[in-house]
Amino acid sequence: MSKLIIRKVAVLGAGVMGAQIAAHCANADVPVVLFDLPAKDGKPNGIVDKAIASLKKLDPKPLGSKDRAQYIEAANYGSDLEKLRECDLIIEAIAEKMEWKLDLYAKVAPYVRPDAIFASNTSGLPINALSEGMPAELRPRFCGIHFFNPPRYMPLVELIPTATTDAQMLDDLEAWLTTRLGKSIVRAKDTPNFVANRVGVFSILAVMHHTQQLGLGFDEVDALTGPSIGRPKSATYRTADVVGLDTLAHVIGTMDATLPNDPWHDLFKAPLWLSALIEKGALGQKTRAGIFRKEGKKIMVLDVAQQDYRPSAGEVAPEVAAILKNRNPAEKFAQLRASSHPQAQFLWAIFRDVFHYCAYHLADIADNARDLDFAMRWGFGWSMGPFETWQAAGWADIAQAIQADIDAGKTMVNAPLPAWVFARKGVHEAAGSYSAADDALKARSALTVYDRQLYPEQVLGEAPKDRGETIWENDGVRLWTRPDQDARIGILSITSKAHAIGNEVLDGVIEAVARAERDLDGLVVWHDAPFAVGANLMQVAEALKAGEFDLLERTVDKFQRASMTLKHAQVPVVAAVQGMALGGGCEFVMHASHRVMALESYVGLVEAGVGLIPAGGGCKEFALQAHTLAQRAAGGDVYLYIQNSFQTIAMATVAKSALEAVQLGFAKASDDILFNPHELLYAAIRRARAMAEAGYRPPMMSNAVTVAGRNGIATCEMMLMNMAEGGFISAHDYTVAKAAATALCGGEVETNARVSEQWILDVERAQFVTLLKNEKTQQRIQHMLETGKPLRN
Template sequence: MTRLIIRKVAVLGAGVMGAQIAAHCANADVPVLLFDLAAREGAPNTVIDKALAGLKKLDPAPLATRDRLQHIEAANYDHDLARLAECDLVIEAIAEKMEWKLDLYARVAPFLKPDAIFASNTSGLSIEALAAGMPAAQRSRFCGIHFFNPPRYMPLVELIATSQSAPGMLDALESWLVTRLGKGIVRAKDTPNFVANRIGVFSILAVMHHTIRLGLSFDEVDLLTGPRIGRPKSATFRTADVVGLDTLAHVVGTMQATLPQDPWHAHFCVPNWLQALIAQGALGQKTRAGIYRKQGRQIQVLDLALRDYRDSAGEVLPDVEDILKLRNPAEKFAQLAAHPHPQAQFLWSIFRDVFHYCAVHLADIADNARDVDLAMRWGFGWAQGPFETWQSAGWREIARMVAEDIEHGHAMAAAPLPAWVFERDGVHAAEGSFSASAQQLRPRTGLPVYQRQLYPERVLGESPSPRGETLWENAGVRLWRRPDQDARIGIVSITSRMHTIGDEVMEGMLEAIARAERELDGLVIWHEAPFAVGANLQQVGEACRAGQFDLLERMVDKFQRTSMAIKHAQVPVVAAVQGMALGGGCEFAMHAAHRVLALESYVGLVEAGVGLIPAGGGSKEFALQAHAMAQRAAGGDVFPYIQNAFQTIAMATVAKSGLEAIQLGFGRAGDDVVFNAAELLHVSIRRARALAESAWRPPLPSRKVTVAGRNGIATCELMLVNMAEGGFISAHDYRVARAAATALCGGEVESNAQVSEQWLLDVERAQFVELLKTKPTQQRIAHMLETGKPLRN
């Protein structure tokens, strides 16, 4: 397979999706031309400029760092079509109107590079029909490429071939999307709404149908269809508001118009109450009113009986709550189906009808059941796909229950379950997942790009990935290796809950490093997200309550020794960071020889939130960075580089991406940012091997570090005085921030004094322990343990 090189991308259409697709390409260091119509008056690129400005305001942020915006250029169809010849990939993302798309294709086709890939981001139109609008010579390089919203965060991209799409082109594009943009790919068949939207929109319609049938309220249903059943917090009706009620109606309309033979066709319609909202302009979140609206601080929900909004106050029946807490899926479904309450009947009904729909349509919409399940996980945020849920609950028994409901007219359609359903014990097995069209199990794709995923996301019933060979472990840490990858690169995984760093983790890390130095060539700190959420506050809180401050000082000293062991290990230690790396977790990563950060890494020194400062060497590392940068600057003044670090620590700033983590100083310019988290371990092992082979050696402890001293502390205090007088911070916030300034500036020494690295550690440890002795800090720790939220006191 020829490697696909994409030096520049063009996105046609600067709407919500087009602009965010462009943003994610820019995140990946791919320059983008973002096209739209030329403005009728004024500057021709007004439409695109407005879209680019909007990218900076969206939440969640489509841009990994704000400076990514410079990689997107505005262009318009009247003046800039010739620039399409610069682009290796062109993604069309205009409105879902077949005639508009075909008109645009005719207009842009003459300007495309002969070897450019042209792809439509349509959410459901026929790819074959769209391909017909391209010149015959370009159809082999045309396909569907359906991103999900928001494109940065939603893993799913559906790749849809036409009868003429070149297989090699599709394989190369899939590989590029997986590694460069970090996507999970499902090869969808060219059927209306493809895989995820076909199942997901039907699921929403089923929820709406049974909500009305059983007389439930919208907020009640959202309580039932969120995390309690493994779905996102936005559940069903809040999700509809976020997507846009008009957008949802459009997708439903596509199903109604293009699927006349579907046995569920009678349900492919927009309910009257939803049509009324759309007619009123209440389209959901974008118009600040839809099924829900916000009145002041109160969330209100539409009540069909009242024909008006009321305060949201749904609740789940205790009986149903108890059933949902059952660990055994088979028992859970049996009790839901048998329970007479509308909430229980509702839950059984929505699962039953989705199971029924998926079974009947598997052959039509997807190559195999795994693709359906991964599409729903990646595109709709379900914890399990529909076939996984069915199989986990007992395939044959659920099939019997569904068939019985169909026979008695309880299901939404009368179509019988396919014969294959009764011939199997499930659709997922060690050898692969069932293909209804081929009537056999399909293994995963053999594309080389997936060899980089040592622990890919598996569906229920698939063979698990190798656990690796354990070399040593204790209660908090496991040292192991993957002999099939590199037997002399060790992997150390924190095994405590949420990967908190307590005494057993520090002991384990010290032992793992010592063993790696004796027996291995390198070490990778890796485990599934989160990387680590900081020190074990439970242990700290208990010691505070017992007044064991000498013990706490020894604990902080061990934390510092562990961080320094990571930094000065005689083999390279690579931190593979994914998810949250907060407090002590951030400090461990900062001390590693190298960091491989997943794009979606949330990194920060957040100790100020519990009335503390970083004391695992984080403050010291910022002081060392300031010294190094000052040495390269005219005059050698340290404080300008301390100032940013002070604000970062005092405000407990958390980087919202791996790229931003490097900008804020939690990483270094040479660190790697990996867009596909499943590739994190592979890249980290390779990086550790490369460091070992390059005669890497640890840095020597710094003995002469120039610090800002008293003048630096005083300058930081000036900022604090203004904030305190303005009522932005409390007296204890002031004290905590001053302690941070003291640690960063090297303590009460003369400005530009030179101190050792150990001196800096001693200063931050002393400041940390003094804060622990204060009542407000103890209150903040207790409140965080009780509520999971910071206390302002």
């Protein structure tokens, strides 16, 4: 592991990227000094103060929780440069103008410690040229560190060394970025726009070129270039609006200015319609108008021929949609090539030209094909990189098809495919990925930080990872170990679709815990995201249809026993959480002995959305929390600590990060929050081992839980009455929320009565089954199954 210690970061530039980089460092418990110019009016730090305030309002949220903003200190270049001496890492993130950056470097260099790292977040300016703006003694600790927007959510960081960058420093920085900030690193060469933007912007240019050539609408193209081909929902033109049309034009301009010898150079021009939008100030999402704009509830799209906006209604033609549904990549690409439909011709053309561009430039822009593919996955959200897609579709056949189109003059340019393309059967193999610059296969990085990633993301063609040794499994779970990590720590993986919790999972959890108690020292609950999406609603709906309420009550009882089995196991149970942990999944998380959570964990008790309340012990756990907190408070009023839990359940509130999960009571402050989800299993196994070595003892069942009782239920009802009278909730919302209040408050008992945990579980279960018998709850369940959306009835 890296020994690099970064106690404080400075970010120079409080624009969109700079402020959000600062936010993500604050998320990771790293204090930040955020700099910008002194404000012309008002407080000197007014520009930065405004940027910090805006971080709390943005969506998606740059801050893991709003309180993280307190770790960002405002500063300005006029009076606060001395603060730079406190900083171990300084990230420059000002506008993409070489002269501005060099002027800033000259101003701040005297305040940079010799042992500090100075990095530029430039998206494409030459790193070696920027390095020349630093004093010679600081250049070994200078590099490019290109985050992608938004920095909290986009995994990719491109690290770009200069000719004088210290190699050990770069290795240490890569390790720190990987674990502390949770980033996926690609080492890039100092070429214009580096790797991801070089290919990504070319891909956008190719789409624009063929949109015009084939006369397609922007909305039609977005229907084609989204999830149907493994790209984000924002597709191409909507992504351009989100990025900013002025930003896109600037990056295109950078390619035009810095790549004069690129065979595609003549195509590095912003289309006339794009320039016209920018001149009008229609820059995309930030100006509420660009290629798309909203008029009331209607989405309008620019029609170039009409020079005006029209309703957006683009769709994939049925015959093209049928081709895209073909799961055989070779057949799919052959069908696209053979089809005469303009949409199919368009899709083949954009894939072909990106393949052509990537092959031609691989030696210049990336160390190997794996880095290029990962750059597009992590930086642009593609499900597969260009080379993976090509290899999956049949390397030789696609190569011949591209060459045939080059010969026929159908490609954007007639640059030849490199000879290596025809000499190989693909670029990804078990031994590594092809480097055109070295004409050799390159293995993955050997940095020790990657030993923490037991199941790293892989490219097509890599050797499959060790799946461990199975101890026991049924239709819902698998109990297994990784002997190379710790043979006596079991790993329990839910194997059902979307990790939904049905009868087979409940049986599996109870059996797996029993086996762990008998044969192992600890248990980790881990599998790929999502952690669990809750109860298997299909099983519930089938039982409702058959009127099997006794069966449903027994299933709820089993759910509660499974949760309590996790909580009271004689070995530590560590939940390794990533992605969604909703409903019953959240209850499993709450009942674990300890949680190791990825920052991007979305946790909540969402049963109200289908007209139910938590009944796998979730209400009971919140009641226990209230009891414990009340014991420490003057007066000991347990209801004070029920209010927030009641609102959380009644409103089906979901934590949007692991930090928020702690605040909402789904996790504890003592739990571990990791920023790199690929490190979860490694950390969870070691946490379970540490707990076992420390002589872990499970909590005892309490028979003296103080509950809010009738007065608590009545107080909750007063809140509900006000909401109902204001039209904020329906009559059935009221019914569901009152059931939650009844469970949280321990049922119809005296206020401050002492009851057992089992009593609260019984109240939960009774309220849950009563709601199941309600016709409106049954309607909500059916609607969720049919549409995937909640019904407000």
